[in-house]
Amino acid sequence: MTKLKFQPVKGTRDFYPEQMAFRNWLFGKMREVSKRFGYQEYEGPILEPLELYAAKSGEELVKKQTFVLTDRGGRKLALRPEMTPTLARMVAQKQAELPKPIRWFSIGPRFRYEQPQKGRLREFYQWDIDILGSQxxxxxxxxxxxxxxxxxxxxxxxxxxxxxxxxxxxxxxxxxxxxxxxxxxxxxxxxxxxxxxxxxxxxxxxxxxxxxxxxxxxxxxxxxxxxxxxxxxxxxxxxxxxxxxxxxxxxxxxxxxxxxxxxxxxxxxxxxxxxxxxxxxxxxxxxxxxxxxxxxxxxxxxx
Incomplete structure (x- = not known):
């Protein structure tokens, strides 16, 4: 019987326990400084409508760097290449209920269809921290x-x-x-x-x-x-x-x-x-x- 061999998808990586321990330590530092300044953690979906990024992220990001898929209903979806448009959508949905200024942060995976290179993979983790409602x-x-x-x-x-x-x-x-x-x-x-x-x-x-x-x-x-x-x-x-x-x-x-x-x-x-x-x-x-x-x-x- 032939054994199948599988590798991670190009531009992604595995986190074995040693790497996971370092990642948790680094993310812990991010959470520590965020909370020290009074920021709350949030999360959004990994999949978003492609139009959300087409609204303002820029042509290069949308047309050249975004993972795009079509669902069974024919809708164009994107694996989130960044978090700010998701944050803006979430705030827009409940803006009347949210005290200002809003101080939120998020740590999670993002995806960009770029040529993988040292320090830049297609799946990567990013810390987003935003203050909204202050000019x-x-x-x-x-x-x-x-x-x-x-x-x-x-x-x-x-x-x-x-x-x-x-x-x-x-x-x-x-x-x-x-x-x-x-x-x-x-x-x-x-x-x-x-x-x-x-x-x-x-x-x-x-x-x-x-x-x-x-x-x-x-x-x-x-x-x-x-x-x-x-x-x-x-x-x-x-x-x-x-x-x-x-x-x-x-x-x-x-x-x-x-x-x-x-x-x-x-x-x-x-x-x-x-x-x-x-x-x-x-x-x-x-x-x-x-x-x-x-x-x-x-x-x-x-x-």
Whole structure:
């Protein structure tokens, strides 16, 4: 009798007891810092209607990275590639009953149909932590401070990891100054987000393909190299002040190259990276002011 041999599906992994023990320890640190700041744990379904992500996540995520299946009723479903649209849907359903601001977190599996590589599988676990119902920049600072406190709990110092912060609205102003039309802004944001994944030559060769002329490319490079204009943003000024009051300012710095790739971000965004630049972004996030409204709820800003 021939014995069948099975391997995990490409891009997934097994967790033997030793790996499971480490995973539980790491997730425990996430839960510990979340609860210390007053956040409650929630969960949503792994399957969602594809339209939920098509609403605002971005074309690349929906068309190229999402696991899509059709159920027996002919409905297009997706294995959740991220959690924020599910959170927005859940909040929209019960927004009148929920005291504001809402402080929730979730830890669980997400799925993206990407080429598996070191540190990036098709099934992965992600910690999502969100505050909704506050427009104040101090809410953005709170989420960034939670990230810094998480690094502290792991024994990682500011010499080993930095949280880089930017304001998409400020960069949008800078792009308008160099005469990039509003209709091109999202495309340029996606180009900035891809910059680190390409060589300098490849990136410069690609920019004319999205409609930038030589002068605009030169001016864009100047904007991305300038690390001294954060005070032009009132939001960033208040955020950095609050982070100083919370005792985590050493973990944070301004970087105009951080824009994040998802289309629903509307303001301040951030990304944590190791200081030596050996790895991909450790975590990232930002402000989204319209997502709850897009999925059927009231206008309710979140971070």
């Amino acid at each position: 104040a920049p101090e809410a953005d600072a709170e989420i960034i401070a939670i990230a810094a406190e998480f690094f502290k709990s792991l024994g990682l110092s500011p010499k080993e990891v930095k949280i880089k912060v930017n304001d998409r609205k400020l960069i949008e102003q800078k792009l308008s100054f160099i005469e990039i039309p509003k209709t091109k802004i999202q495309e340029v944001f996606r180009a900035i987000d891809k910059k680190e994944k390409m060589t300098d030559g490849e990136w410069k060769d690609w920019l004319p393909e999205i409609g930038l002329n030589k002068l605009q490319i030169k001016d864009l490079e100047g904007i991305l190299k300038d690390k001294d204009f954060s005070r032009e943003s009132e939001e960033l000024t208040r955020i950095f002040s609050t982070l100083s009051d919370l005792g985590v300012s050493e973990y944070v710095e301004f970087d105009p190259n951080i824009v994040r790739g998802l289309d629903y971000y509307t303001g301040v965004v951030f990304e944590a990276q190791d200081k030596e630049g050996k790895f991909r972004a450790i975590l990232g996030g930002g402000r989204y002011d319209n997502l709850v409204e897009i999925v059927g709820g009231p206008k309710l800003g979140g971070v």
